[in-house]
Amino acid sequence: xxxxxxxxxxxxxxxxxxxxxxxxxxxxxxxxxxxxxxxxxxxxxxxxxxxxxxxxxxxxxxxxxxxxxxxxxxxxxxxxxxxxxxxxxxxxxxxxxxxxxxxxxxxxxxxxxxxxxxxxxxxxxxxxxxxxxxxxxxxxxxxxxxxxxxxxxxxxxxxxxxxxxxxxxxxxxxxxxxxxxxxxxxxxxxxxxxxxxxxxxxxxxxxxxxxxxxxxxxxxxxxxxxxxxxxxxxxxxxxxxxxxxxxxxxxxxxxxxxxxxxxxxxxxxxxxxxxxxxxxxxxxxxxxxxxxxxxxxxxxxxxxxxxxxxxxxxxxxxxxxxxxxxx
Amino acid sequence: xxxxxxxxxxxxxxxxxxxxxxxxxxxxxxxxxxxxxxxxxxxxxxxxxxxxxxxxxxxxxxxxxxxxxxxxxxxxxxxxxxxxxxxxxxxxxxxxxxxxxxxxxxxxxxxxxxxxxxxxxxxxxx
Numbered sequence: 001x002x003x004x005x006x007x008x009x010x011x012x013x014x015x016x017x018x019x020x021x022x023x024x025x026x027x028x029x030x031x032x033x034x035x036x037x038x039x040x041x042x043x044x045x046x047x048x049x050x051x052x053x054x055x056x057x058x059x060x061x062x063x064x065x066x067x068x069x070x071x072x073x074x075x076x077x078x079x080x081x082x083x084x085x086x087x088x089x090x091x092x093x094x095x096x097x098x099x100x101x102x103x104x105x106x107x108x109x110x111x112x113x114x115x116x117x118x119x120x121x122x123x124x125x126x127x128x129x130x131x132x133x134x135x136x137x138x139x140x141x142x143x144x145x146x147x148x149x150x151x152x153x154x155x156x157x158x159x160x161x162x163x164x165x166x167x168x169x170x171x172x173x174x175x176x177x178x179x180x181x182x183x184x185x186x187x188x189x190x191x192x193x194x195x196x197x198x199x200x201x202x203x204x205x206x207x208x209x210x211x212x213x214x215x216x217x218x219x220x221x222x223x224x225x226x227x228x229x230x231x232x233x234x235x236x237x238x239x240x241x242x243x244x245x246x247x248x249x250x251x252x253x254x255x256x257x258x259x260x261x262x263x264x265x266x267x268x269x270x271x272x273x274x275x276x277x278x279x280x281x282x283x284x285x286x287x288x289x290x291x292x293x294x295x296x297x298x299x300x301x302x303x304x305x306x307x308x309x310x311x312x313x314x315x316x317x318x319x320x321x322x323x324x325x326x327x
Numbered sequence: 328x329x330x331x332x333x334x335x336x337x338x339x340x341x342x343x344x345x346x347x348x349x350x351x352x353x354x355x356x357x358x359x360x361x362x363x364x365x366x367x368x369x370x371x372x373x374x375x376x377x378x379x380x381x382x383x384x385x386x387x388x389x390x391x392x393x394x395x396x397x398x399x400x401x402x403x404x405x406x407x408x409x410x411x412x413x414x415x416x417x418x419x420x421x422x423x424x425x426x427x428x429x430x431x432x433x434x435x436x437x438x439x440x441x442x443x444x445x446x447x448x449x450x451x452x453x
Contacts, residue, residue, distance in 0.1 A: 218414075225410030232430060256417045263413040263422075265406070265429035265438075 015109040016102060019175050021168075026105055033164055039157035040098055046140070046154055047096040053139040054092045058085055061131050065124075074118065092132070095161055108165050112172030122173055129162055186211075194220050196227040202234040203304050207297075209242030217253035221260055228266050235307045236261055237300040241272030251286040258291045267307055268292070271300025330355045332362050337369040338439055339401075340432070343377060352388045360395050368401050370439035374432055376407030386421035393426040402427065402442045406435035 016022070030036075062085060065071050075081040091111065094104075115125060137155055144151040189210040197205040204227055208220065224236065238257070243250065258268040269292045273281075281288075294300050305312060328351055333340045339362055341355060359371060373389060375381070393403040404427040408416070416422070427442075429435040 221414055221417075222410065225413055229410055229430065232434070234434075259422050260410075260413040260417040263408045263416060263428050264410065265408075265434055 016106050033160045035160040042154045042157040043096045050096045057135040108168045112169035116173050116176050204233045204236045207239040212250045221257045228264050235304040236268045237304050238270050239272045239297045246277050269300050269303050271297050339368045340372045342374045356392050363401050371396050371403040372435045373405050374407050404429050404435040
């Protein structure tokens, strides 16, 4: 059944997998930055030096950082500050440790995600990189005065790697913003889109807008069944004009809803099957079985009125409406 | 728990009062079919309002009662399936195919009367 084909929860995916960053993508990013094996080598040579200056750079950085009021909120107490400093040190040292593979990317993405979650602004993040590069430059320059070319290349290698990190971080910011927006949107659609409207005595109208997933289908069906009982409805028109795609799962949900309504003694008419949807359904071999289906909402309502025994008649232009028009 | 079968004009009403065991269901089936014969009934209503669970055996039994009574010339309507019961049944694939269902006793009686009239007019299709 459809319930067993549930999607894997996202927490089992790595951040990189969620953002579709694989070996190929990483290689392309490196190529774009011209980050080559010789860069890795230079960074490797830089390792002892970077370990020696990491502590000093971090101290300087946090002294600088804490000059800003808005940054202080991120460090409510000394323990937090010390913990973050330790992490930061690890991070800097990792830059010259080689193995810039997918595991490296994953670490970087996780750091980005954490910063995004605590709402650290991008500008502070970039500021930190700028500060680090400047400080690192001083130290590298100091240590290698005799070979200026070598110094420059080493610094460029470091810069390329830092830019790789920056691109990854910014991507996590964008990605998680997009996720937030998408989920808010989904929620809004969910909330807005499952009204059950009494249309005539014994008739309910149920327009569906947006995507139907298992959870929503369940909610919708429960809501509908309750409404059938409360309104003593005999006929329900489900309008799916606002449903973009009908696949076999959606069709299955619809059939279930129809069957459940029938068990409660109500008939269901499904309206709003556009030519495109009809075509897809036939192509996919979806069978709605014994369900009444009609083209648009107007047909749906007319069909439902017929089932209920209503006959709606238009009066002459004079607009006399005082006589009952329903039989 | 025994299910009382009430006679109301041409119709029989079996009103389930509580959870039923498989044995209860089998004896309901037997009693109903006998009552249809004895009373020459034209319609049967089974009221399941109080049931908050419907398992596959119950659904199958109800369906076979419906087929049996129709063979004996009486229509059967199952009334009072609760929303969550209906939903669970559909999810379990218990559809009561070919059985008439109705919201409650009132609608059920109306449905039987309509079916009866159709048949008197010689219109046997539903």
